[in-house]
Amino acid sequence: MTRSVTVRVPAKVNAQLAVGAPRADGFHDLANVFLAVGLYDEVTVTPADRLTVTCSGPDAAQVPLDATNLAARAATALAGRYGRTPDVHIHIDKDIPVAGGMAGGSADGAAALLACDALWSTGASREELLALCAGLGSDVPFSLVGGAALGLGRGELLTPVEVGGTFHWVFAVADGGLSTPAVYGEFDRLTAGTDVPEPTASAALLTALRAGDTTALADALSNDLQAAALSLRPSLAATLAAGTSAGALAALVSGSGPTTAFLVADEESAEKTAHALITSGTCRSARVAVSPAPGATVQRP
Ligand code: C5P
Secondary structure (H helix, E strand, O other): OOOOEEEEEEEEEEEEEEEEEEOOOOOEEEEEEEEEEEEEEEEEEEEOOOOEEEEEOOOHHHOOOOOOOHHHHHHHHHHHHOOOOOOEEEEEEOOOOOOOOOOHHHHHHHHHHHHHHHHHOOOOOHHHHHHHHHHHOOOHHHHHHEOEEEEEOOOOEEEEOOOOOOEEEEEEEOOOOOOHHHHHHHHHHHHOOOOOOOOOOOHHHHHHHHHOOHHHHHHHOEEOOHHHHHHHOOOHHHHHHHHHHOOOOEEEEOOOOOOEEEEEOOHHHHHHHHHHHHHHOOOOEEEEEEEOOEOOEEOOO
């Protein structure tokens, strides 16, 4: 009998992204406060003769279907670890913006890993799965755990963060993606010759999250990659301004961009801000979502 396993996995926004100087390995040390948000991809793995990937959803045409896809790499990594062949068909039902700074590719990697692990009954421990995730990319471990977490190192060393309430967000999806390495490269260019401080988590931010205090969170949000993303994509300034004039409490670039994130007071403000962003003509679409959201989860029929 052919059975399938489906895993649902959330997008993320960075409530804080503090970036240090480049390390010897080319990565940057971070203090990265991840929040999982309720926009989801669903990844289904089905036994097959060989590894193949398909994708559905509005942005499907932008998703690579070859061995570079993080979901394919995850299946190959887990199979390699357990001495088997990655003989699965992977289908990604994509709702997370592609190349948007919301960890959509990382989400698919974590989901495929968890789905293959369930399909093959490997018995891998959570620690092993997290280590395999870290090998796939800096944001992949967080996609597995979800909720809220502080990521140190290159973002893969996670500590859970307490969140005392629900936060409402609007995400403005830009036309086209931004390459994460290009944004980090631009950060290096903009900060060259300056003293880049060691990244540390903001106490005010962690307190706001713990208290579930939207106003305090709005004051504490920060993203050290924002100037670099704006330098590569100056049109994002108009999107940020459109969300702010619509009444968002805070506006920032999500991760390496080009998706922009708007923290709003409640569901009603979210709908109003999303409508204003769409009619402003400064973005391709706007999505409403809440945080925190659960991490990668096997869906039971
Ligand atoms: O870890 P991941 O493969 O997702 O990273 C993609 C790229 O983003 C890296 O090759 C690097 O250029 C940049 N990056 C970085 N420092 C980090 C995370 C990512 O410079 N902490």
